[in-house]
Amino acid sequence: MKKLYLVIFILTFALVFAACTKPKQYSEMCISIGYSINDKPLITDTLCYTNEAGNEFLITEIQWFLSEMELQTEQGEWIPLEPHVFYIDTNIPESQTLRIASIPIGKYKTWRFTFGLDEENNQTGLFNDPPESNMFWPEPLGGGYHYMKLNGKYLDENEQLAPLNIHLGIGQNEDHTEFYQNYFSVELPLDLTIVENTENQLNLTMIIDNWFRNPNQYDFNEYGSAIMQNQSAQQALKENGNDVFCIRKPTENENNTNMEKGNRFAEKFMNVMQKAAPKPHFWTWKSVKGRMGSPVGTTENRQVV
Numbered sequence: 001m002k003k004l005y006l007v008i009f010i011l012t013f014a015l016v017f018a019a020c021t022k023p024k025q026y027s028e029m030c031i032s033i034g035y036s037i038n039d040k041p042l043i044t045d046t047l048c049y050t051n052e053a054g055n056e057f058l059i060t061e062i063q064w065f066l067s068e069m070e071l072q073t074e075q076g077e078w079i080p081l082e083p084h085v086f087y088i089d090t091n092i093p094e095s096q097t098l099r100i101a102s103i104p105i106g107k108y109k110t111w112r113f114t115f116g117l118d119e120e121n122n123q124t125g126l127f128n129d130p131p132e133s134n135m136f137w138p139e140p141l142g143g144g145y146h147y148m149k150l151n152g153k154y155l156d157e158n159e160q161l162a163p164l165n166i167h168l169g170i171g172q173n174e175d176h177t178e179f180y181q182n183y184f185s186v187e188l189p190l191d192l193t194i195v196e197n198t199e200n201q202l203n204l205t206m207i208i209d210n211w212f213r214n215p216n217q218y219d220f221n222e223y224g225s226a227i228m229q230n231q232s233a234q235q236a237l238k239e240n241g242n243d244v245f246c247i248r249k250p251t252e253n254e255n256n257t258n259m260e261k262g263n264r265f266a267e268k269f270m271n272v273m274q275k276a277a278p279k280p281h282f283w284t285w286k287s288v289k290g291r292m293g294s295p296v297g298t299t300e301n302r303q304v305v
Contacts, residue, residue, distance in 0.1 A: 024104045052217050055219065072108060
């Protein structure tokens with residue numbers, strides 16, 4: 001009888017142990033990156049936008065890092081996702097889709113990630129090859145890499161096209177004796193169920209115009225084109241990043257995988273006219289629009305779909 005009880009005990013223990021050590025089931029997920037301005041998909045290389053400060057501008061490209069992604073379960077546990085760092089570039093369509101190979105199946109209520117790179121990741125030499133290595137941040141300015149390069153043009157106070165280089169990274173004080181970390185954490189609520197044997201999907205949109213308005217009205221004429229050593233500009237943009245990102249349904253997402261660049265005619269036209277101008281500022285954007293009756297570089301038939 002004792003042997004029978006012993007056998008039953010061993011079998012019961014084995015079953016409980018097997019149940020407790022049952023391996024988790026995993027699935028994959030794709031995250032599509034999109035961009036919007038004024039609630040519409042981004043159009044590149046076309047002078048068709050105006051920010052809260054009244055600056056007219058165009059965007060040529062956006063290059064940035066998203067890192068340290070995590071999902072929170074309904075029970076409150078944070079699940080870190082790999083890889084730890086993603087490079088995203090509007091000039092590289094395949095970079096607009098982030099692929100996570102292994103996520104425990106189940107329900108998740110919050111998504112959290114870092115815009116840019118934190119101190120642990122942002123180390124010079126992390127990337128040896130382009131395009132990531134082209135994001136380097138000079139050693140005298142703190143080293144590591146840009147968090148983002150948002151490049152374009154804007155009409156300055158003389159109504160001439162000037163470079164627009166929204167370059168975010170490590171900041172420093174005026175004496176160049178202290179460095180400031182300008183990355184920030186983004187936490188978004190969601191209702192996500194990761195299902196096995198299914199292409200699970202998330203859609204993340206960067207609302208570009210929000211970089212320039214809340215809580216700080218960002219004036220291109222005030223901050224100028226070069227802000228890498230301007231911590232005041234860096235801080236204003238960091239604070240404005242509080243509502244730059246949102247999750248949208250697949251039908252709402254402005255996916256730029258097949259982004260087609262708009263016409264560069266406006267910029268080329270200005271370059272030609274500046275060389276041919278009989279006197280300074282003769283060919284201003286205002287006078288050109290007045291002569292032609294409508295803006296050069298209109299958005300007709302150039303919207304990204």
